Amino acid sequence: MDAKDNKFLNAGLVVLATLVVAKLITALLFSRSRKRLPPTVQGWPIFGGLIRFLKGPIVMLREEYPKLGSVFTVKLLNKNITFFIGPEVSTHFFKAPESDLSQQEVYQFNVPTFGPGVVFDVDYSVRQEQFRFFTESLRVNKLKGYVDQMVVEAEDYFSKWGSEGVVDLKHELEHLIILTASRCLLGREVRDKLFDDVSSLFHDLDNGMLPISVLFPRLPIPAHLRRDRARQRLAEIFAGIIAGRKRAGNPEPDMLQSFIDSRYKDGRPTTEAEVTGLLIAALFAGQHTSSITSTWTGAYLLTNKPHLNSVLEEQRAILKKHGGKIDHDILSEMDVLYRCIKEALRLHPPLILLLRSSHSDFSVTTGEGKEYEVPKGHIVATSPAFANRLGHIFKDPDRFDPDRFAPGREEDKTAGAFSYISFGGGRHGCLGEPFAYLQIKAIWSHLLRNFELEMAGPFPEIDWNAMVVGVKGKVMVRYKRCVLRAEE
Numbered sequence: 062m063d064a065k066d067n068k069f070l071n072a073g074l075v076v077l078a079t080l081v082v083a084k085l086i087t088a089l090l091f092s093r094s095r096k097r098l099p100p101t102v103q104g105w106p107i108f109g110g111l112i113r114f115l116k117g118p119i120v121m122l123r124e125e126y127p128k129l130g131s132v133f134t135v136k137l138l139n140k141n142i143t144f145f146i147g148p149e150v151s152t153h154f155f156k157a158p159e160s161d162l163s164q165q166e167v168y169q170f171n172v173p174t175f176g177p178g179v180v181f182d183v184d185y186s187v188r189q190e191q192f193r194f195f196t197e198s199l200r201v202n203k204l205k206g207y208v209d210q211m212v213v214e215a216e217d218y219f220s221k222w223g224s225e226g227v228v229d230l231k232h233e234l235e236h237l238i239i240l241t242a243s244r245c246l247l248g249r250e251v252r253d254k255l256f257d258d259v260s261s262l263f264h265d266l267d268n269g270m271l272p273i274s275v276l277f278p279r280l281p282i283p284a285h286l287r288r289d290r291a292r293q294r295l296a297e298i299f300a301g302i303i304a305g306r307k308r309a310g311n312p313e314p315d316m317l318q319s320f321i322d323s324r325y326k327d328g329r330p331t332t333e334a335e336v337t338g339l340l341i342a343a344l345f346a347g348q349h350t351s352s353i354t355s356t357w358t359g360a361y362l363l364t365n366k367p368h369l370n371s372v373l374e375e376q377r378a379i380l381k382k383h384g385g386k387i388d389h390d391i392l393s394e395m396d397v398l399y400r401c402i403k404e405a406l407r408l409h410p411p412l413i414l415l416l417r418s419s420h421s422d423f424s425v426t427t428g429e430g431k432e433y434e435v436p437k438g439h440i441v442a443t444s445p446a447f448a449n450r451l452g453h454i455f456k457d458p459d460r461f462d463p464d465r466f467a468p469g470r471e472e473d474k475t476a477g478a479f480s481y482i483s484f485g486g487g488r489h490g491c492l493g494e495p496f497a498y499l500q501i502k503a504i505w506s507h508l509l510r511n512f513e514l515e516m517a518g519p520f521p522e523i524d525w526n527a528m529v530v531g532v533k534g535k536v537m538v539r540y541k542r543c544v545l546r547a548e549e
Contacts, residue, residue, distance in 0.1 A: 098433060099132045099143055099435065100130070100134070101134045101135070102121065110135045110137050118413065132431075142439070142440045143419075143442070146448055147428070147453075147476075148476045150425050151479040152477075152479065153423060154441060155485070156488060157423075157488075158488070159488075161421050163418045167416040168181045170270075171345075173278050173279060173285070173288065174266055175338045175341050176296070176334060176341065177334065180338070180342050190326060191335075194323040195343065197323065199495060205389040207314075207315075208389040208392060208503060211245065211499065212503055215241075215504050219507060227537055227540075230359055230536040231356045231521070231532050231535060234352050238348055238351045238500070239263070239348060242351075243256055244315070245496075246315060248302065248316075249315070259295070262295050265290070265291035266288055272528065295341065299337040300337070303336060306321060316340065317336065347497060347500075350497050353531040354406050354497070355500075357405040359538070360532075360536055361404070371463075372505075372509060373509060374397075375395060376398075376545055380545065381547035387503065392503060398506070399498060399502070400464065400466045402502070403466055404461055404465070409523065409530070410449060410483040411530055413446035415442065417441045418440055418441075419439045419440070423435055443482065445483050449481060454472060456472065510544070511542060511545070513543045514538055515539050516536075517538055518538075521533060521534065
């Protein structure tokens with residue numbers, strides 16, 4: 062074979078190799094393009110999904126889940142929201158690192174309320190350190206001190222009720238919760254001297270969190286302007302309190318003090334602005350959950366006599382064992398009351414949607430074996446309000462049945478770690494969950510031990526129009542003083 066033939070042969074081999082490589086690349090790209098995207102909720106072009114979503118996300122989920130399954134996408138203008146419904150598909154949502162699924166982008170609307178330099182206005186590493194401050198402020202030794210303050214607040218508040226009467230339970234519990242939070246979180250100075258001023262400012266902050274705030278958090282509307290003025294005034298108030306505490310050198314048993322004493326890993330202390338922002342975040346995270354869940358717990362107990370009798374029997378047994386004393390450890394023994402609160406939360410989680418922003422493509426496999434690819438840039442969502450009522454996890458899911466969590470049933474564990482997600486889960490589980498349960502237990506222990514209660518109006522409806530979904534209208538309850546006696 063001469064040189065000319067070799068030349069043609071080499072050229073042919075190069076062409077052949079090129080074709081093979083091109084074919085492989087094409088196959089890989091084609092294979093990738095054939096990966097299944099989640100099914101999409103049908104609607105009018107551009108606005109269809111948005112209109113259905115704004116009418117009510119839970120209504121939409123009820124309609125689409127039976128048709129599309131546990132993973133599907135809703136198109137909202139230029140955004141795609143992919144829903145994961147049920148524990149079978151939720152592991153990545155709750156366990157993915159922040160680099161894959163991030164909270165920061167989707168919760169930016171909180172920044173004007175919480176303030177600069179905290180939570181969603183800082184990068185993940187700083188946010189993790191600030192969450193460590195929350196964790197340290199909620200350790201058991203701290204919680205024990207908070208419980209003592211919760212009990213004092215409840216006793217003082219209900220001492221002002223008459224011998225009998227009718228009250229709006231929702232209003233009463235909302236007011237007591239903010240009093241308790243002021244004592245345990247914001248500090249003695251606020252509770253004793255500045256409560257009315259600070260409560261009014263927090264009211265303006267709260268009313269500045271509107272559905273439109275999610276899309277346009279700095280839109281110069283009246284509610285946002287009041288929010289911003291309130292935020293500035295709160296910063297001034299807490300700057301004065303913090304400076305006074307530092308001058309006095311007398312630590313207080315509250316979350317404010319815990320944040321003042323906190324240090325970052327590099328030794329830097331928290332600033333006055335950071336302490337204020339963290340306190341506002343803590344109060345927002347806890348106040349609504351506790352007041353809403355306290356109200357639902359009461360409404361269900363007063364309309365379900367067998368379960369009311371069960372919690373009363375538990376209180377009698379604890380009275381016989383411990384007398385009238387209430388502390389952290391005694392509250393921890395109240396398993397029946399705990400299950401009633403947990404069931405009220407299952408039926409009515411205040412946060413109906415949890416959101417993340419996807420920073421990378423990833424795949425998810427449903428319980429039926431269907432694999433979908435979720436593209437980078439999608440907002441990924443799950444719904445505690447919908448997932449907590451899935452019939453294949455919870456028997457008779459719309460019924461109030463606290464015994465579903467009792468030993469031997471434990472329906473919240475049978476389908477996996479994320480069957481019950483009222484407090485979220487995984488990397489971003491609610492840090493204030495123990496505080497919330499203790500607060501609600503302290504309040505209802507006092508009510509059950511000192512009053513006979515009955516509904517004096519209809520069972521409440523759900524207020525779907527609120528940012529934090531709660532109780533609609535008044536919850537009228539008739540009370541009569543009656544001291545509960547221990548078991549004989």
